[in-house]
Amino acid sequence: MDLALRSLPFLWGGLLVTLHVSLLVVTFSLAAGVLLGVGIAYGPRWLYWPIRFYSDFFRGVPLLVLIFFVYYGLPAARINLTSFAAAVLALSAFKTAHVIEIVRGAIQSIPRGQTDAGKAIGLTFRQRFQYVVAPQAVRRFLPPWINAVVDTVKGSALVSLVGIVDLMLAIQQVIGRTYVPMPMYVLGALMYFAINYSLSLTSRRLEARFAYIRE
């Protein structure tokens, strides 16, 4: 117990790195995912297939393999990134694929009749998207997206395997010095749990609140 308390400042540093990585990945994947997700939902064929391929590729490979591929592969291809940048890049590429699917699903869940109605009253494509589809799609998008954020925080633990001292590696390092694994793992699990569970609860609350959108 005493040990756990004394290691807290060190773990706090790791936690900040975990949050930093997660925040960057969430931001990048949100920006790229929304753009590509709209592209896959509305884009012409030459835009659809590359995005479909991207999404299916990155969702089909284990995240750990992607991180190793980027971390070890890029330097061999003469692209030098810090391990931090490589890890964030790999996680973002992975997460973007998931955001694409969430955006696509959200947009396509809005009944066609509404778009048709928009056309019938003479709205342009932009107006239909802006005033009819997007406001509803955002409500469908938020709950699964928050779940994806939870997955990002969980997945960020894998960056410890390429030597970034996030919460996971900080825990490992404390254990490496003290040889008392169990209390430290439990403490670390509780820290991850505190972040993720509050996010999960938010997701569930939003889902209940937005349940009024019907077909």
Place this chain on the structure above:
Amino acid sequence: MTYHFNYTYVWRHFDRLTWGLVLSLELAFVSILIGMVIGLGLAVVHTGGGRLTRGAVAAYVEFVRNVPLLLLVYLVFYGVPSVGGFAYDATTSFVATLSIYAGAYMVEVFRAGLDAVPRGLIDAGKAIGLTPWQRLLHVRLPTMLRVVLPSLSNAYISLFKDTSLASVIAVPELTYGAQWIKTNSFRVIEVWAVVTPMYLATGYALLFALRRVERRFATH
């Protein structure tokens, strides 16, 4: 200067990768089976149980779902034996971890499945005089299994990808095989360029095969 590709070492030790892939599939398979037993048991307990059991099941599900799998892998492999006074090998430890992990997801899947069984079917069971146990065994479970089949195949593919984490405790699955070749040959790009398609091809082959099975048992 350009990088010179050389796959000789990767092909020479390709059996490490094929056996690794087989082990990955086995790990995922055993884990989902145990996970299904956990999930089914807890889902039934949850639907029929009191507040205390419901709370306990919810605590298990929420804990496992909100903690990184990597941390669970370490916790079970390094943490539990340190306080339990016993030891197990890495493979057993990983299967235990992945089963506990799968179990938490399966509870949710089966709970939703049990909820999806039409009320009328259960009432019909009552009407012809089936006991609660018979209703569960002959009405609720068979109907539910068909409903949850797509979720089960998705979970299996997801678990197959998660088996890559077993490499951190030196279980000789596919990712570990890749790491081994990489460490011994420094053929970094080559080995990942071979292993990534192996994961992709296996994952999508499983997906197509399982979708066919689903169509056979489809409810509609």
